[in-house]
Amino acid sequence: xxxxxxxxxxxxxxxxxxxxxxxxxxxxxxxxxxxxxxxxxxxxxxxxxxxxxxxxxxxxxxxxxxxxxxxxxxxxxxxxxxxxxxxxxxxxxxxxxxxxxxxxxxxxxxxxxxxxxxxxxxxxxxxxxxxxxxxxxxxxxxxxxxxxxxxxxxxxxxxxxxxxxxxxxxxxxxxxxxxxxxxxxxxxxxxxxxxxxxxxxxxxxxxxxxxxxxx
Amino acid sequence: xxxxxxxxxxxxxxxxxxxxxxxxxxxxxxxxxxxxxxxxxxxxxxxxxxxxxxxxxxxxxxxxxxxxxxxxxxxxxxxxxxxxxxxxxxxxxxxxxxxxxxxxxxxxxxxxxxxxxxxxxxxxxxxxxxxxxxxxxxxxxxxxxxxxxxxxxxxxxxxxxxxxxxxxxxxxxxxxxxxxxxxxxxxxxxxxxxxxxxxxxxxxxxxxxxxxxxxxxxxxxxxxxxxxxxxxxxxxxxxxxx
Numbered sequence: 001x002x003x004x005x006x007x008x009x010x011x012x013x014x015x016x017x018x019x020x021x022x023x024x025x026x027x028x029x030x031x032x033x034x035x036x037x038x039x040x041x042x043x044x045x046x047x048x049x050x051x052x053x054x055x056x057x058x059x060x061x062x063x064x065x066x067x068x069x070x071x072x073x074x075x076x077x078x079x080x081x082x083x084x085x086x087x088x089x090x091x092x093x094x095x096x097x098x099x100x101x102x103x104x105x106x107x108x109x110x111x112x113x114x115x116x117x118x119x120x121x122x123x124x125x126x127x128x129x130x131x132x133x134x135x136x137x138x139x140x141x142x143x144x145x146x147x148x149x150x151x152x153x154x155x156x157x158x159x160x161x162x163x164x165x166x167x168x169x170x171x172x173x174x175x176x177x178x179x180x181x182x183x184x185x186x187x188x189x190x191x192x193x194x195x196x197x198x199x200x201x202x203x204x205x206x207x208x209x210x211x212x213x214x215x
Numbered sequence: 216x217x218x219x220x221x222x223x224x225x226x227x228x229x230x231x232x233x234x235x236x237x238x239x240x241x242x243x244x245x246x247x248x249x250x251x252x253x254x255x256x257x258x259x260x261x262x263x264x265x266x267x268x269x270x271x272x273x274x275x276x277x278x279x280x281x282x283x284x285x286x287x288x289x290x291x292x293x294x295x296x297x298x299x300x301x302x303x304x305x306x307x308x309x310x311x312x313x314x315x316x317x318x319x320x321x322x323x324x325x326x327x328x329x330x331x332x333x334x335x336x337x338x339x340x341x342x343x344x345x346x347x348x349x350x351x352x353x354x355x356x357x358x359x360x361x362x363x364x365x366x367x368x369x370x371x372x373x374x375x376x377x378x379x380x381x382x383x384x385x386x387x388x389x390x391x392x393x394x395x396x397x398x399x400x401x402x403x404x405x406x407x408x409x410x411x412x413x414x415x416x417x418x419x420x421x422x423x424x425x426x427x428x429x430x431x432x433x434x435x436x437x438x439x440x441x442x443x444x445x446x447x448x449x450x451x452x453x454x455x456x457x
Contacts, residue, residue, distance in 0.1 A: 043283065117265055118302035118361075122316040122368060123292025125285065132319060137306050211306075 003175065003184045010174060015192055017167035021088060021157040022196075026150055028093035033100025038130055040105055051101070058098040067091040067159055088160040092153060099149045106145075107138030140211040147204040151197055168192060216241045216372050216403045217262055222271030224257060231257045232268070233427040239372070239405060244398045246414040246435070247407045249424035250450055255407045256299075258424065259376045262405065263294045276371050292320050295365030299377040301357040303349035303364070309336065310345040313364045321368065328367070335363035339393050355386030362393055372403040379410055411454065415439060423447045 004011065039051035058066070070087040082090070111134050119129040139146070158169025168189050175185040217239040224232040231254045239245050247255045260266040262273060264280055264287060273280040275294060281287045303312050313332035317323040323331075336342040339359040341352070349357055358378055365373060375394065379387045391413050398404055398417040408414065414421055414435050421438040423431040425446045431438060442448050 112300075112302075114298060114300050114302035115304060118296075118298060118304070120288075121263055121265060121291055121294070121296040122364070123288045123320040124316070125288045128319055132315070133304055140306065 003180050004188045007171075007175065007178075007180070007185075010171060011168075011188065011192065014166060014168045014171045015196070017165060018154075018157050018169075019196070021085070021092065021160060021165065021167055022154050024089045025092035025096060025153055025157070028089065029096035029100050029149075029153065032093055032097035033104060034135065036097055036101040037104040037108065038127075040101065041108055041130070043126065055098045055101055058095055059102070061095075063091075063095050063156055063159055066095045084165050088157075088165045092156060092160070096149060096153045096156070099152075100146065103142050103145045103149055104135070104138055107140075107142035108134055110141040111137045140207075143204055143207050143211070147200055151200055154196060154200070155193065216243075216276055217405065218272075218274040219258075219262075220272050222261065222273060223269045224254075224261065224266065225269055231427050232261070235271070235429060237422070237429065237432075239403060241403055242401045243420060244402075244404045244418050245406070245420045245422060246418040247405065247422045247424060248409075248411075248414065248438075248450070249430075253424040254427040255424045256376050259374050259405060259407045262372075262374055263291045263296055265296075288320075292316070292368055293371045295368060295370030295373040297358070297361050297365055297373065297375045297378045299380050301349070301354070301361045301381070303357055303361055305349055308346050308348055309341065309352070309360050312349070312360060313367050316364070317367050332363070332367055335366050336360070339363045340389070353386060354382045355389045358382065358386075358390045359393055362390070362397075366397075372405070373397065375404065375406040375408065377407050377409070379408065409454070411439070423450070425450070 036051050036054055039047040040055070042048060042051075067088065070091040071084075074082075074087060115133055115137065116129050119133040124133070157167055160167055160169070171189055172182050172185055176182045217237070219235050219237045222232055222235040223230075235258060237258075247258065249255045257266055261268050262275065262280075264273075264283075275290060278290065281290060303309075304315065307315060310329060310332050313335055314325070314328040317328040317331065318325055333342060333345065336345055339362055341356050341359055341363075344352055344356060344360070349360070352360065362378075378394070379390050382390065387410065391410060394404070394406070394413065395417045406413070406418070418435050421431070421433060421435050422429055423438065423442075423444075423446075430444050431442065431447050433443075438447070439451070442451055
């Protein structure tokens, strides 16, 4: 208990860092994932190919490698100077978006073709059909796997330690420097993550229940 | 209103439309009959380019059907379509289904679109279902909602692709009544169906298709009483004696 109470400030700051990283990366990955999914189902061959390459390249690269690229290789490219936090977010967004895209695409496949046909027959364009008819129904079908991806993202934020972005994954270093029992310290971190996942699970349950009535 | 000349289409090796020439005048109600696999649904779906064609020309209201893109979307907005499987938007209420396209495509103000939507639901007899979702309605009610949805765009022509084939028998008439009403009001209609009663009652003209060809093109009376081709006689023999 002392490990936690003595270092409450440390834990607080660290988990705040985790939450910040997660929120930015969650929103970013959902948006980018939706865009890439739209590319993969679009009638334009170049966009489809780009989407396919993106997903297969990023999905098959270890996250550590993606983040290391942004931590160490990106600054050498001397494009735009970005903070560690921003670079960590970009890495997490690019990586997670590939998974979001595939989940959304499997959702799109559950929407009957007739829905898109009816929408096109009424004069909707491709974008309108996708955003107002197909996507909303696709998302409903994939709430549980989409939540999985976001929970994985939450835990993946710990890899951002390599960036000097201070978050929960970095707590143990400071604990061990100050001579605390690291094992106990880690258990508290694990508990912290369990608590962070609760709102996501509740959100999933809520959305599942609300949308099951509609269809 | 609709003109097809020398239209050809293949599905792989299958020649589904063979040199189709067809002209539907404004206000005319044309019923397309034929055995399954004869290409009648495909014919219907080529008119708003849900099925692209290999060659030939299709004109709607004097304009050649454009290729995919904004122009095509604009033309589709003027061509109402009713599907065999209704295809109401599953995540929208009945009123939203009817008002959505006018709001998004025609940029009609929401209040106005909903007012007109209610009038149309009233007319097809399901105004009291306005806040329900499609899955909560019977097949007949869903198909009537789908007709209202198409009418909300004030189409110049209506295409019906086997509108009663997915319905329980007791619900067929409620849908046909709505369609008969439309025909009486002078709507230009192309109806693919197996409902011979509707063809006799409401059609100005019957087209009989077989193996991707238009085999007969005549008035309902002469088609049903004196079919000219053997294929039509065979077809009528099968459906009228069961």
